[in-house]
Amino acid sequence: MFQDILDSLENFSLKDLYHFKDRLDLLIKKKTYKEQSTLDKRISHRARVNIFGTATIEREREFFDLAHKVNIQEISINGLVLTTHATVIQDDILIAIFRTPSSGEKKIVNCKVKRVKEIQLNRNTVYEIAAQAIDKSELKTYRDMLKKRGK
Structure with a gap:
């Protein structure tokens, strides 16, 4: 499945790849913060x-x-x-x-x-x-x- 995703990404333009990268970075930050939070279930930054x-x-x-x-x-x-x-x-x-x-x-x-x-x-x-x-x-x-x- 991971290889299929990488193969499909090769067809995207450079601008689309940067946009995808930005969205992926934001998703990673949200998930990281969610795992670190022990008392609260918020996603935004404190x-x-x-x-x-x-x-x-x-x-x-x-x-x-x-x-x-x-x-x-x-x-x-x-x-x-x-x-x-x-x-x-x-x-x-x-x-x-x-x-x-x-x-x-x-x-x-x-x-x-x-x-x-x-x-x-x-x-x-x-x-x-x-x-x-x-x-x-x-x-x-x-x-x-x-x-x-x-x-």
Whole structure:
């Protein structure tokens, strides 16, 4: 089968071969990234970073206002991967606050937890979290749901 494909490629023009090569390179990059990803099933690129910040769990704000330390490991335009010692469950809403390393600008990202992986380190539990960015309307809907929950 492989030989048949190579034989058919000899009939293509140089321009078509370059176009085929570009598409093949893109496919290889996607498959490579998919195999490397362990926590998330995304195909698009995420920047690997090491940014420290704080996160507030919206579910806990009803009882006490506490900011947990987080370490952001990967970040993309619509989500992030972070680690924390705070107990986080799937579908929690987090408000992550950090400063960009290049400019020092303060960023606030509202995100919804999609996947949680529990890691044991020397009798301490660390949670590795994959979260998707959400807009303020989703955050407002979640807060309203928490208010109306007991009524």
